[in-house]
């Protein structure tokens with residue numbers, strides 16, 4: 001027997017319409033690339049997105065046509081999300097931190113027809129002249145006064161504000177099938193060419209609904225959300241959809257993610273929740289420490305971060321020391337795990353009622369885990385024998401996930417399931433443990449784990465311990481071949497500016513924090529460490545940089 005309820009499709013346009021009708025006066029504040037702070041509302045966002053949808057269709061895009069974006073977090077980028085998706089087109093967000101050749105390759109692979117770019121990215125595009133495949137026009141996300149001269153060899157430049165101004169208000173969002181694609185994002189592709197993850201209206205709406213559950217990020221109409229995760233990678237953790245869904249004020253920090261700029265917005269806009277990768281928060285904390293001054297505020301309950309109460313941290317493992325430093329400033333960390341292929345949010349580290357009275361050390365250990373699945377995501381941790389590992393927080397195995405916002409296949413590779421070592425499951429490539437309460441802890445990427453004498457050493461654990469030393473700013477642990485043990489850790493450290501520390505002192509710091517046989521003998525110091533386009537340590541490059549260690553030890 002079929003249920004007798006309305007079959008209303010889950011569409012992103014309905015999220016925006018809801019925000020406009022129910023939370024129309026709620027603000028969206030953006031730091032623009034042109035300079036000033038810009039203020040708008042959900043009602044105005046809806047009205048402008050409708051006109052932009054008509055402008056995009058007038059440019060000749062057919063259903064499913066791809067609109068590429070090279071843009072920071074700002075209101076115009078948000079308008080493109082909704083205008084393209086809502087009109088039945090696909091908003092393809094491009095990570096400008098990828099190598100230029102990769103960017104051109106992605107644009108061609110996606111068959112983008114129109115590119116929308118912030119002014120900042122015009123020089124990048126100029127360098128890609130002749131390599132942009134099907135791109136017919138570049139919409140510069142600015143007004144006439146800021147339009148640059150057309151660079152040579154590029155498709156014609158159109159002015160975003162002029163396109164909008166040419167359209168009369170109003171547009172009936174089409175009643176699309178909810179499985180229609182609305183967004184496209186390529187993985188970082190640290191090994192090989194990035195792969196395209198094609199989000200649907202249904203997956204985006206369900207993911208956003210999942211993110212609005214209270215134990216995820218505690219979002220509500222009283223929240224002020226500042227995504228410090230970029231809208232050009234994994235939809236800024238769904239905040240462009242979850243914020244309007246709950247009617248939260250949205251603060252978009254544009255290109256400026258440095259400590260001073262973030263703190264300015266946190267205080268001036270009353271930000272209560274933010275999300276970002278660990279390095280963003282380390283940058284903010286270091287900047288606050290360097291100020292020393294705000295002594296009055298630091299001593300008070302506010303810790304120099306105003307109304308900020310919760311930050312979601314993910315993308316890489318959040319070192320416990322970052323959780324402690326934020327706690328000292330009155331901010332709770334909600335560790336989150338996810339991937340481009342999981343929309344991205346899949347696990348978060350909210351405590352349970354029984355954890356409320358835990359002593360601080362145990363609370364810290366809990367929030368250092370990546371956490372439990374939000375409703376909608378299911379997971380398995382499978383050992384080498386293909387069976388689920390014991391839920392003891394010690395046994396580890398491959399992390400598999402499934403759910404309505406997990407990729408089934410990649411764009412252009414529709415016939416082969418995405419990383420499905422087990423039918424119906426997505427193999428994440430991460431190694432994890434799971435404890436009796438179901439909290440998952442990511443041990444490593446499968447390819448980064450250090451296999452020493454038949455045991456596994458977690459590079460993440462070594463890095464977390466290293467950065468808890470006050471002289472260490474950043475740390476990377478990689479496996480180096482060893483004739484006796486198979487592999488041993490090589491630890492590469494960046495010292496804090498002006499601070500001296502020796503390898504011996506670092507080794508002493510490891511004693512008592514990890515089993516003796518895990519302590520790295522080989523510790524090096526570097527000026528900086530290489531990162532991927534999404535801010536993760538680029539371990540393949542680190543292995544190349546220390547090729548001599550890789551070989552010498554192998555002989």
Ligand code: AMP
Nearest residue numbers: 188314315316317336337338339340442
């Ligand atoms: P991406 O698709 O580029 O966002 O990368 C996804 C990968 O980032 C995952 O497979 C993990 O290896 C890593 N990752 C994401 N969040 C976390 C986290 N909270 N802790 C540890 N690793 C993470």
